[in-house]
Amino acid sequence: MYEISSAIIVAAGTSRRMQGRDKLWTPLAGRLILARTIDVFESSPIVDRIILVLNSERLSDAATLCAHEGWQKIAALVPGGQRRQDSVCAGLDALAIIAPACQWVMIHDGARPLVTSTILEAGLQAALLHQAAIAAVPVKDTIKLVQQGNVSSTIDRSQLWAIQTPQVFSFPLIHQAHHSSAAQSDVTDDAALLEQLGQAVSIFPGTYTNIKITTQEDLLLAEAFIQGNQL
Secondary structure (H helix, E strand, O other), rough: OOOOEEEEEEEOOOOOOOOOOOHOOEEEEOHHHHHHHHHHHHHHEEEEEEEEEOOHHHHHHHHHHHHHHHHOEEEEEOOOOOOOOHHHHHHHHHHHOOOOOOOOOEEOOOOOOOOHHHHHHEEEEEEEEHOOOEEEOOOOOOOOEEEEOOOEEOHHHHHOOEEEEEEEEEEHHHHHHOOOOOHHHOOOOOHHHHOOOOOEEEEHHHHOOOOOOOOOOHHHHHHHHHHHHOO
């Protein structure tokens, strides 16, 4: 029997680097990026509900999309906040009202439409063991520390991982973290809050195709992955 989780899909960004296009509402190989992302969670047997966090200007569009697609797991459409972490917190608060007994939550970027069911399952299994787990892949490039335009050192990449989503947590643990003093500072991902609070965070395998679509070049790369059946 599967352990069940809820999902928060964060889709409240402003797409500043997509040449004026709202990336989540941009077609990717004939299907909206946001729809592709939701499809994966909708079809997963380990996800029982989805909280969709959106830019407030897109709430009506999202309601129309959900009705058209007939998704059964969308439990709430929630307006996002000023920062990504504020948007996640809004989603967590909504989940606490809808499903206060929820044990596990997956937090995922709406702009990562090439996530797979295998990644979701690996994330939940890792969270069951460690309470907090994040998708990651080893860094392949050589990384150098640069100061004032000059290389000061070469960093050992064997210890460097590129972090992705989903990030999977004990729901009470991450909900409390988002309401802790650590949440007052800006963080780039949810795991960073737990790190500041001294909570260990483990990694589980992501994939190099699980890219976040941020620029026009990312969109072209994602289309190539889909057309090449590399998912």
